Amino acid sequence: MENVELDMTTNAQKGDNKHINSHESDYNFTSIDKLLEDFEKDIETWSES
Numbered sequence: 001m002e003n004v005e006l007d008m009t010t011n012a013q014k015g016d017n018k019h020i021n022s023h024e025s026d027y028n029f030t031s032i033d034k035l036l037e038d039f040e041k042d043i044e045t046w047s048e049s
Contacts, residue, residue: 016029
């Protein structure tokens, strides 16, 4: 099975961003509830691919 990294972080220089494996993209953090919802969607999307 492939190793998977899903990381949603705030970086002082880059701002909010997320990493899925080696792909990094911007992320607009608004709330914990929204973060958890987006995290679950990313997991579903990843598992379907």
